[in-house]
Amino acid sequence: MKVKKFYTVKEWSKFKGNDYFDMQEMLCQRYDVILTDYQTKREKLFSVLKKINLKNLDKGIAGFSKLVQSFGGSMDQLTREIDSQTSKDKDNLDSVWGKSENSVPIWGSSENSSDSQSQHKANLEKIWGKRK
Numbered sequence: 115m116k117v118k119k120f121y122t123v124k125e126w127s128k129f130k131g132n133d134y135f136d137m138q139e140m141l142c143q144r145y146d147v148i149l150t151d152y153q154t155k156r157e158k159l160f161s162v163l164k165k166i167n168l169k170n171l172d173k174g175i176a177g178f179s180k181l182v183q184s185f186g187g188s189m190d191q192l193t194r195e196i197d198s199q200t201s202k203d204k205d206n207l208d209s210v211w212g213k214s215e216n217s218v219p220i221w222g223s224s225e226n227s228s229d230s231q232s233q234h235k236a237n238l239e240k241i242w243g244k245r246k
Contacts, residue, residue: 119145123152 119141126149129137141147153161 116144116146118148120148120150122150 126138126147129141138147
């Protein structure tokens with residue numbers, strides 16, 4: 115007759131970590147191993163469900179709603195900041211590209227577009243020579 119050894123599930127799982135030999139298997143061969151706090155999946159599920167009551171559920175729902183409200187408020191603030199920033203950026207781009215009244219265009223006025231194209235062709239001919 116084998117001697118009985120009593121272990122908790124946590125203690126028993128510590129014997130699994132050895133790479134050289136299986137300590138759990140060796141213990142099972144020598145002793146009758148009994149796990150004291152073992153629960154089946156069904157028992158675990160029912161123990162969790164027993165812990166839930168309306169008071170805890172109400173606390174959880176209230177905490178979740180506060181979290182959602184704070185997230186919504188922060189997102190609203192973020193969108194307001196982005197909208198105000200984009201209007202400033204649009205004004206800055208308009209002044210750079212010469213679309214506003216008080217802007218000075220960086221690239222020069224577009225009135226001399228035909229002169230600038232002929233100048234570009236002349237520069238290209240200086241670099242690469244005339245086409246045949």
